[in-house]
Amino acid sequence: MAITEISGYPNARAADNAKNGGKAGNETRDYLSRLKEKYPDVNITVADFKNERQEDGYMFGCSGGNNVVISSDIIRKMASDPETAAKYEKIIEEAPEAARIIKDGLASYGSEMIACGTAVDKNGRVTYWSISRHKPREDEGKKISDKKSAAEKLKEKREKKKSEEAAKQKRLEKSETLEKLLKKFRDKAREIADGTFAVGGKNGGEEKGDQLDMRV
Numbered sequence: 254m255a256i257t258e259i260s261g262y263p264n265a266r267a268a269d270n271a272k273n274g275g276k277a278g279n280e281t282r283d284y285l286s287r288l289k290e291k292y293p294d295v296n297i298t299v300a301d302f303k304n305e306r307q308e309d310g311y312m313f314g315c316s317g318g319n320n321v322v323i324s325s326d327i328i329r330k331m332a333s334d335p336e337t338a339a340k341y342e343k344i345i346e347e348a349p350e351a352a353r354i355i356k357d358g359l360a361s362y363g364s365e366m367i368a369c370g371t372a373v374d375k376n377g378r379v380t381y382w383s384i385s386r387h388k389p390r391e392d393e394g395k396k397i398s399d400k401k402s403a404a405e406k407l408k409e410k411r412e413k414k415k416s417e418e419a420a421k422q423k424r425l426e427k428s429e430t431l432e433k434l435l436k437k438f439r440d441k442a443r444e445i446a447d448g449t450f451a452v453g454g455k456n457g458g459e460e461k462g463d464q465l466d467m468r469v
Contacts, residue, residue: 318352320370358438
């Protein structure tokens with residue numbers, strides 16, 4: 254497991270706190286070392302993001318599923334309070350299972366998972382997120398009526414090409430609960446079945462990736 258302390262962000266303080274010395278700094282550093290040994294399959298990042306753009310930048314830079322980013326404030330509390338440690342270590346422990354659930358949810362509507370993970374902010378709020386790429390299923394275009402005119406078929410061909418181009422773009426989705434994130438996946442699966450799912454999203458598949466902010 255890699256434990257990363259992001260110092261490139263203006264508000265990231267975990268690395269400084271660990272270097273300042275003193276009992277509190279040593280306790281935090283030792284606690285992070287224990288986390289590394291206890292959860293070898295989880296990539297834990299300690300960071301405080303100044304804004305949502307920085308947070309999204311971290312997420313788009315991730316790969317795989319076992320990613321957990323935690324505020325330095327929460328890490329310090331975990332290091333000094335066993336009850337707080339138990340609460341958030343459970344979140345870390347469940348990261349691989351959450352990744353599996355998210356991956357299956359994305360697959361249910363024809364998307365490939367690029368990355369996913371869990372974020373814990375300075376207030377202790379837990380957010381689940383995923384970055385995916387839509388892959389049109391083979392049966393998505395099989396409901397076309399044989400009675401469609403040549404013009405309609407030409408229009409559909411152009412739209413399909415546009416959708417395939419948009420399918421190359423990344424999509425970021427967030428939710429404060431895993432259940433709500435999975436509900437979004439199921440809703441999209443139904444949209445695909447009904448023929449109402451728009452691959453490109455509201456941004457039309459821009460290179461930076463379509464962002465669907467699912468915070469509530």
